[in-house]
Amino acid sequence: LAKQNGRNNYRFFTSEIQSRSARILSLENALRYAHTRGELSLHYQPQISLSDGKIVGVEALIRWNHPDFGMISPVEFIPIAEESGQILLIGEWVMRTAATRMKQWMDMGFPAMSVAVNLSAVQFHHAHLSKLVSTIIDEVKLPPWFLEIELTESAAAQNPLHAIETMNELSEKGIRLSIDDFGTGYSSLSYLKRFKVYKLKIDQSFIRDIGIDPEDREIVKIIIALGKSLGLKTIAEGVETKEQLDFLKENGCDEAQGYYFSEPLNVTDIEALLRAPEIILRKNNSN
């Protein structure tokens, strides 16, 4: 009986693995046509300055709506695109689309703000990243300081020497760098000094339990203090409640982003919000 069970287990696992890799394969295939078929889009989530409640930037977040598979999360398809190398083309599409959109919003008269794009480690360590970024901002005619690049600590840590070089090239061009999911990855404080970083994005896992976990409260305070002493801006990710917001304000965090203010929105909806920013202002100022 045991033997039989064992065999069933084995079979169960192989079929699970088979169907999982079948999905990966078909997603990888479908991804090849995703951007030419118009299945990819960007949503934008506002970033709010806590001192005055103004929208000072947006983060561009990729969305993939496949006719058969439906909406596929970037958490699932970005790793597949990284593995297959497709991330280079997709990442270029993201950067060009986001920069073009921001330039258009500036021309439409919306107040100055930055657009942040997420960069995968694969893109970051690719030889011509800073050239590609320059090409795009020149082509789009977006002043470089309105483009922000988000990178995780682990992405930078994969090849620190190359990372420092690339970050310096980007910042010499005036492009701003944020460390995404700060506090979760492998990072050395000396990197922070050597990297030309502009902003620390406090990971949402620390924000989530601010109300109940004293350790998370301490970690958030320490990151804000670190930012202040190194002259870096701090932004909290995943802010969902008024309590979290109040804690962040009390402790001098510069900016916040999260469902409390707004989910990531499609172009139509974010434009509506940018036209009526009082909603955000009121949320930031309410007691």
Ligand code: C2E
């Ligand atoms: P991330 O850059 O850390 O983005 C934050 C994620 O948190 C987003 O998920 C966002 O929708 C979500 N979020 C925002 N506010 C809240 C909140 O208040 N509560 C909660 N629970 N979640 C919130 P999303 O859009 O599913 O993206 C997931 C990850 O996929 C991103 O994490 C980023 O690592 C990656 N990603 C997204 N777009 C791109 C892209 O264009 N290129 C690359 N390379 N990666 C991307």
Ligand code: MG
């Ligand atoms: Mg991000």
Ligand code: MG
């Ligand atoms: Mg993040």
Ligand code: MG
């Ligand atoms: Mg993340």
